[in-house]
Amino acid sequence: MEVIICQNEDEVGRIAGERIAQILTASSRPVLGVATGSSPLAIYAELARRVKNGDLDVSKAQFFALDEYLGLQPDDPNSYAETIRRTVTVPLGVDPVQVHTPSGTASDIMAACADYERSIRDAGGVDVQILGIGSNGHIGFNEPGSSFASRTRMKTLTARTREDNARFFSGFVPTHCVTQGLGTIMDARHLVLTALGAKKADAIAAAVEGPVSAMCPASILQFHRFATVVVDEAAASKLQLADYYRDADQLEPARPQD
């Protein structure tokens, strides 16, 4: 696993964005996995800057979101379909048909989940998946206890996740979601996990240096050959090997650092 500790959010966006842009540019059928939430916003800003400058071409890329709230229509301002439209589709100037989100309202959710898995496979699989991390260690909405083999399905949100996400809602916070499984996420050819702020320090330490356990779903990244964790100083503050990660980055980097 490669761990990159950055001074601030801008640097996280620049470094992670550069890495993601390189992977997409090297792919003949680029597929980017996108996350919602606050953590990846600087990455999307960097990707949008590169598209605007002509340094990155996403005109033929496909985009797949990780998750959606159950019961929210795609045009609901709090739906992840709408969040991705606002933070990815519009800034990167891509056609909405290139952007896919799991359905939270299909009449047959399980069939829609199977279709979603199929559409990722039909697109050639995800080249690089952007991930945030919950304060409880979730990735996507794979809450603690999720199967490491799980595929896209419905999940019940933990009380902690609902509290963390209450800031986006004026009233009721959904209790359920549809999320790519941990097995689905692990099929991506590269993973880039990002976290900002001291509130994420425990989760990052558990994911990167803790035992691999369903209690911290993000710890599954330790089993991925090409996983990069890009964090700010505060999110890195509980990493025991922080100095080693800084050295590995400063000294002539051996890439890939798996």
Ligand code: F6R
């Ligand atoms: C969202 C998602 C979640 C978030 C996580 C962190 O699509 O998959 O795992 O990445 O809850 O959210 P923020 O970045 O808002 O702290």
